[in-house]
Amino acid sequence: QRPKNFPPGPPTLPILGNLLYLNLKFLICISLHLISYGNVYSIFFGLKPVVMINGFQAMREAMIVKAVDFAGRPQDMFMNDVIQRKGVIMADYGSVWRDHRRFALMTLRNFGLGKKSMEERIHEEVECTIETLEKNIGKTLCPQFMFHNAASNIICRVLFGTRYEYEDEIIQTIVKCFTDLTRMANGMWAMLYNSLPFIRPLPLPFRKAFKDIEVFLSIAVGLVNEHKKTRVPGEPRDFVDCYLDELDKVNCFSDKQLVRHTFDLYIAGTDTTSNTLLTGFLYLMNYPQIQERCQQEIDQVLKGKERVSFDDRHNMPYMQAVIHEIQRIANTLPLGVLHSTTRDTELMGYFIPKGTTIVQNMISVLSEEGQWKFPHEFNPENFLNEQGKFVKPVASIPFSAGPRMCLGEGLARMELFLFIVTLLRKFNFIWPEDAGEPDFTPLYGITLTPKPYPMKIQLRQKQ
Numbered sequence: 001q002r003p004k005n006f007p008p009g010p011p012t013l014p015i016l017g018n019l020l021y022l023n024l025k026f027l028i029c030i031s032l033h034l035i036s037y038g039n040v041y042s043i044f045f046g047l048k049p050v051v052m053i054n055g056f057q058a059m060r061e062a063m064i065v066k067a068v069d070f071a072g073r074p075q076d077m078f079m080n081d082v083i084q085r086k087g088v089i090m091a092d093y094g095s096v097w098r099d100h101r102r103f104a105l106m107t108l109r110n111f112g113l114g115k116k117s118m119e120e121r122i123h124e125e126v127e128c129t130i131e132t133l134e135k136n137i138g139k140t141l142c143p144q145f146m147f148h149n150a151a152s153n154i155i156c157r158v159l160f161g162t163r164y165e166y167e168d169e170i171i172q173t174i175v176k177c178f179t180d181l182t183r184m185a186n187g188m189w190a191m192l193y194n195s196l197p198f199i200r201p202l203p204l205p206f207r208k209a210f211k212d213i214e215v216f217l218s219i220a221v222g223l224v225n226e227h228k229k230t231r232v233p234g235e236p237r238d239f240v241d242c243y244l245d246e247l248d249k250v251n252c253f254s255d256k257q258l259v260r261h262t263f264d265l266y267i268a269g270t271d272t273t274s275n276t277l278l279t280g281f282l283y284l285m286n287y288p289q290i291q292e293r294c295q296q297e298i299d300q301v302l303k304g305k306e307r308v309s310f311d312d313r314h315n316m317p318y319m320q321a322v323i324h325e326i327q328r329i330a331n332t333l334p335l336g337v338l339h340s341t342t343r344d345t346e347l348m349g350y351f352i353p354k355g356t357t358i359v360q361n362m363i364s365v366l367s368e369e370g371q372w373k374f375p376h377e378f379n380p381e382n383f384l385n386e387q388g389k390f391v392k393p394v395a396s397i398p399f400s401a402g403p404r405m406c407l408g409e410g411l412a413r414m415e416l417f418l419f420i421v422t423l424l425r426k427f428n429f430i431w432p433e434d435a436g437e438p439d440f441t442p443l444y445g446i447t448l449t450p451k452p453y454p455m456k457i458q459l460r461q462k463q
């Protein structure tokens with residue numbers, strides 16, 4: 001039963017609620033159709049009411065105007081139990097979350113990462129990707145692993161000061177646990193776990209996730225212990241060293257929190273960035289005139305310069321527009337990360353009780369009619385004004401908005417810019433003639449990912 005003045009929605013079944021929406025793929029696909037109930041509507045995951053927010057106006061009211069009311073995270077979900085209520089992503093609104101978030105933001109902004117800047121760390125990884133591409137000149141490769149490995153290594157460099165070859169046993173174990181875990185978190189079993197609390201103690205397939213996370217955590221514990229042996233206090237080499245320097249100064253910091261914090265940053269920073277890169281190159285290959293215009297701008301701005309720096313973006317309006325458009329079309333986290341209300345509140349005139357789960361329907365903003373010149377096509381003009389200058393519409397919120405917005409935005413933006421510009425400067429990326437028509441429909445999950453595709457590599461003439 002919906003409470004009085006609660007957002008409307010489709011009829012529900014007893015106990016099972018809106019059983020059909022227990023399938024994440026179906027939920028993502030159907031969410032836009034449910035807008036006929038209005039920009040704020042509700043569905044039931046079993047007994048649990050969930051409010052879906054659609055369109056910029058409702059999103060702004062919730063995430064920015066009433067930011068604190070909507071800044072919680074649900075605490076009774078599958079992922080809370082798996083991560084034992086630690087870390088930052090699923091932490092509820094409060095001092096533990098705030099202190100960890102503040103620390104991560106400061107550290108990622110280079111205030112504490114030691115001698116090597118973030119930009120240098122990214123460039124080192126770009127070089128490794130270039131090596132892979134150089135080995136494949138004139139050939140066709142499937143870039144899935146390459147980009148996943150690159151994004152994973154950048155976050156490993158930041159967290160642990162190290163990178164791993166793809167064949168490395170540690171990285172293979174991490175990637176396998178991580179893939180299994182996200183598959184489980186995406187799937188029917190996690191949805192059932194969330195919706196029907198009485199099945200939680202049963203020996204059902206979701207139990208495997210609890211084992212997978214232990215494997216990842218034991219690797220992270222090993223790396224933290226290694227750091228403890230080799231670190232020089234006050235001279236941090238990476239994120240773990242920075243945290244260890246602060247361990248005794250901040251009340252809620254602990255070894256256990258550190259391990260969960262690294263886990264969160266790793267999972268949040270890997271799939272998101274690699275899927276955005278994958279989407280980017282899929283579109284750049286299939287819109288060769290856009291790829292060529294990017295290369296012209298890159299050649300003009302970087303003439304004679306050995307390598308691109310993040311500051312160069314200010315002189316590259318077209319490149320900036322293309323990267324922002326890639327993020328808009330990629331819609332990488334289609335339902336964001338679940339929020340929860342921290343007190344009784346109102347949204348667009350509806351009553352939302354404390355503790356209600358909130359879902360942000362990102363595509364409803366990223367392709368909202370009236371907010372974009374070309375809401376339904378890949379077109380960098382969405383981010384350019386009549387003078388060709390880069391402009392960012394207010395509805396450009398791939399990282400969400402408000403106090404819970406992505407804390408890795410700075411790192412992700414730097415990665416996307418340095419990767420895409422460096423690779424386009426050196427190579428042409430070509431859709432193979434025998435690859436047939438491209439399929440832009442993504443695979444559905446917590447993150448959206450393009451279906452595996454081939455990519456032909458050609459070396460460009462040195463400019």
Ligand code: HEM
Pocket residue numbers: 088089090101264265266268269270272273276332333336337338339398399400401403404405406407408409411412
């Ligand atoms: C293209 C890449 C990325 C996209 C599109 C993206 C998007 C998002 C979105 C939509 C959220 C949910 C915000 C909300 O709940 O309102 C989020 C949260 C988060 N992201 Fe990202 N993200 C990206 C990369 C990264 C990276 C590289 C890191 C790691 C350094 C990261 C760390 C986090 C964390 C820790 C949170 C939770 C913040 C909190 O609860 O306070 N993300 N991200």
